[in-house]
Amino acid sequence: MGHGHSHRAHRHDEDDVEVARVPRVVLLAVLGLLAATTVGGLVWLWPDGGKVDDVRRSVEFAAPGVTFPDAVVRKVAPVCTTAPGPGAGSGECNALEVEVTSGPDRGARATVQVAPQVLASGLEPGDGVRLLAPPAAAPDQPVAYSYFGTERSGALWWLLGAFVLVVVAVARLRGVLAIVGLAFSGVVIWQFVLPALLAGESALLVGLVASAAIMYVVLYTTHGFSMRTSAALAGTLAGVAITAATGLLAVGGTHLTGAGDESGSVLSSFTGGLDFQGLLTCAIVIAGLGVLNDVTITQASAVWELRGAAPTLTRAQLFARGMRIGRDHIASTIYTIVFAYAGTALTVLLVIQLYDQPLLDLLVTEDIGQEVVRALASSIGLVLAVPLTTVIATLTVPGPRRDDDVF
Incomplete structure (x- = not known):
């Protein structure tokens, strides 16, 4: 009895639930295989610099001799x-x-x-x-x-400085690690995703590989190397796959072109081999990463804390209680997604109000259709990631203990 209490008292809070060898090996083996696949995907899809340069050289931002003083x-x-x-x-x-x-x-x-x-x-x-x-x-x-x-760079630098200061002051080390993960995400998108898309690589595969690479680094950097984080990572990768599949089916089923705005017209003029429907699916996957990461880490942490506080709960009871937390999180996060897309499409919504046309009649337009598909596809992946993460975490933590084992 005394040994049990002293053993728990000296363990770090991240490890207060000791995971058995079998689930630990299975989960880490799966994540290791997916990590190797991600690295292989990065090597395979890494853009040919010469090909990207050829595309860039074929495009002129301004006429010869034009300067920007x-x-x-x-x-x-x-x-x-x-x-x-x-x-x-x-x-x-x-x-x-x-x-x-x-x-x-x-x-x-x-x-x-x-x-x-x-x-x-x-x-x-x-x-x-x-x-x-x-x-x-x-x-x-x-x-x-x-x-x-x-010229806005001065104000933007001040805003960035304020953002970093607030994050570090409130979240401290976790905030610093989150900023490091955010910087890595930007490097992946700028150095891999965009050049690979310009080089004509599969937009869907590029989005999946980049998302997996980002999530591996961001989750482990921000939340530490632990089985709890690993369970959240597995749920996140499952949610990414679901979002990609849903987005692919939704974009094809709604016949969206993915090239409805001015940027699409510019790209279609200079990059003839670009798959705009795949590009839209890639955008859907990447756009949902932040919210997806939020709900999965919350679910994994909830299951871990529940198991630590109630070691006698059966796995079914543990899953049910974890899902109670997940349902509340789903409701609030869906609002976040919808409001985020509504904010980005605010000018389009104002034009709809100006024309005084029924909203359903305007769903045939590319702009409105894209925003609806993005919101719904991301939400489906998000919602299904909650029970998947909860299941993974429930199967990873130890089973129920008998009452006489607890004391």
Whole structure:
């Protein structure tokens, strides 16, 4: 009796439920096999740099000779609330007076026309902008500058710094590890996913391999190497597979093209071999990773804590109690997914309101159809990942103990 208490008192909270050898070996063997498959997929699908460079060289962001000098705003003209009159062209409204701060024409002043929305964003003298400068028709002619964009890097760096500071201050070491995992995810997407898609690799396979690689690193980095994390990882990978299968069937069944916006038109013009339906499925899989990771780690932790607090529960009772927690989490997480997609599609929803057409009639449009499919496919994978993770965790933790074994 005394030995049992002292043994539990000296173990770390991550290991307060000792997993038997058989489930430990089975779970780690499965994860090891999937890890090897993921590494093999990365090697097989890793994009050919020469092929990607050929695609990039075939695309020009701007016409030859066009430059993008920096400038600082010196004067802001009033906003025209009606159609601009003759004075608008001379800079009396909807215009910025700027001073070029980079390039051969540094120090030059110019007046550039801008959309009313640009002025309404709160631009003031001293703010930075980026100009577009076509080559001059003749050496003695002034450059016809036009507005390209607003310099936002300073504000974004401050926002990023505030984000890191808040995460580290509140979550401490776990926050630091989460940021490391987030940085790794960005590297995988930028260095592997995007080049592989441009190189014409299977978008679905790229999405699955990248998602698995991200989840292995993110989960173990953030939550530590433990059987609890391993159970959550197994449930996450199962949810990724379900989301991919659901997305593939949904995209094909709804006949979505995946190329309904301006970006799709640009890609179709320069990358003829790109599978846009596969690209949409890949986007569905990657978009659901964060929420999926959230629910699976919560379910695995719930089962572990329940087993530690109630070692006499049968596996069926343990699963039932874990699912009570999971159902509450499912409800709140579905709201998160739907509201996230509603927020990204807010301008489209405003256009629908403007046209005053029934929503069901507008489901035939590509924009609305894509958002609905993304939300529903991600939600299906999320919901089914909860019982799957709970089952995996329930089978991994020890079975019920007799009352006389507890004390």
